Amino acid sequence: MLARVLSASLIGIDANPVEVEVDITARGLPHFSMVGLPDTAVKESRDRVRAALKNIGFQFPLKQVTVNLAPADLKKEGSCFDLPIAIGIIAAEEILPHEKIEGFVFAGELSLDGRLNPIRGALSMAIMTRQYGLKGIILPESNAPEAAVVNGVKVYGFSSLPEVIDSLMNNSKTPYQIDIQKAMEENSIYEEDFIEVKGQELAKRAFEVSAAGGHNVLMIGPPGSGKTMLARRLATILPGMTFDEALETTKIHSVAGMLKNSQSLLAVRPFRSPHHTISDVALIGGGQTPKPGEVSLAHNGVLFLDELPEFKRNVLEVLRQPLENGEVTVSRAVASITYPASFMLIAAMNPCPCGFWGDPKHQCTCTPGQIHRYRHRVSGPLLDRIDIHIEVPAVPYKDLSNEHSGERSEDIRKRVIAARNIQLERFKNDRKVYSNGQMKTRHIKKYCKLNPDAQVILDSAMQKLCLSARAYTRILKLSRTIADLDASEDIQSHHVSEAIQYRTLDRGMY
Secondary structure, eight states, X not given: OEEEEEEEEEETTEEEEEEEEEEEEOSSSOEEEEESSBXXXXXXXXXXXXXXXXXXXXOOXXXXXXXXXXXXXXXXXXXXXXXXXXXXXXXXXXXXXXXGTTTEEEOOEEOTTSBEEOOSOHHHHHHHHHHTTOSEEEEEGGGHHHHTTSTTOOEEEESXXXXXXXXXXXXXXXXXXXXXXXXXXXXXXXXXXXXXXXXXXXXXXXXXHHHHHTOOEEEEOOTTSSHHHHHHTSXXXXXXXXXXXXXXXXXXXXXXXXXXXXXXXXXXXXXXXXXXTOOHHHHHEETTTTEEOHHHHTTTSEEEESSGGGSOHHHHHTTHHHHHHSEEEEEOSSOEEEEEOOOEEEEEEOSSSSXXXXXXXXXXXXXXXXXXXXXTTSOHHHHTTOOEEEEOOOOOHHHHSOSOOOOOHHHHHHHHHHHHHHHHHHTTXXXXXXSGGGOOHHHHHHHOOBXXXXXXXXXXXXXXXXXXXXHHHHHHHHHHHHHHHTXXXXXXXXXXXXXXXXXXXXXXXX
């Protein structure tokens, strides 16, 4: 007998339909074979399925069992095929009527006792189910919350294989329901707040400008000055995630297997801080079985690179494409996969190898040659993509002991959202630009016109500080953002003066 069960296979962050065909014949010796480019995890499912069926009281057929995963030229990976294979065997033995399983997508990993374990990519599979207009998707109970956020899809979550069989036989399925608005509110709470940061008023203002215009930031300062603390709180002043952003971010983390059990949505902007020993594949994505890297896990959020010069040069160079295009393409012999990677880059470094160059309270022990080599580990093209360079000095004791810490993240976020709304209106006819940090040359010429006083200040800075053409365009972008924070249509002289302050490296201070 032959049975067909629908399932799905992940390619990148999307799910593709897979038809699990199970053929059982009494001819020949008992044998279980699987075809259709299964990987090791899929091949091992025959042992899990055999044990699970035996332990729930089903007599595994002592016949020739052939399982085909179609299309045959698509590589299948993961353990999500356990459930559809088990259902296919039961249907092929005519215990479960075929019409009971038609139009449903099955996905789930089986334990040896028949329990259903969570899988990766349940959200992507639910989206695929909606795209193909199928009846619904049947998966492990712990994956039901994330799949249920997709409108128009009936999601059925079960804890064990016997529950699935009983529900199909008796038509007792109840779709999992979720309140999306409530899920967004419950999962959008940040633990950090800018009010916890003592001192560093210039850095706080720079981060406000950064959040308002989507500008990347490089912090330079000694150890313990609060660079990491500032970076961790940037997400708290960015505009809240929209449902579409939350859905896309959750999709990436679901495929990577990084969602917590029973978590429905990832509604806080992600903060990723990889160690400087990370490889280029782990950062950008890929591998023998391509998976999202850190740049994709930081999509719609913040990627923080602490101790920037300690990263390998080839690792940092792979950041150019995602910083420029907001996506990264991983090419392999079997396929070329594009992952979304639109993030804000926040980097931190010490002024020298020992970290105390320029610190009035500590003596620097580095030679000029060591300092020069340390600072030039970061390439010019990467620095070219960072708009704001700021100095983060050590915090004085009086600031640390001061009870007043400044504004809350919520108050700063209100100003950031107001500035972002101005930019959304400005770029409403350009689908690829959403903030000032993404402006190209044509946008700068159109939207960054200076009044006479501002032009005088910028001309003087260009000559006295020997600023480059690169610094010139960055200052114009920053000036536009600062003007938006002031709700000013024109760029004033004090906007340009503040923007120049945020170009520490171009001013020759380091």
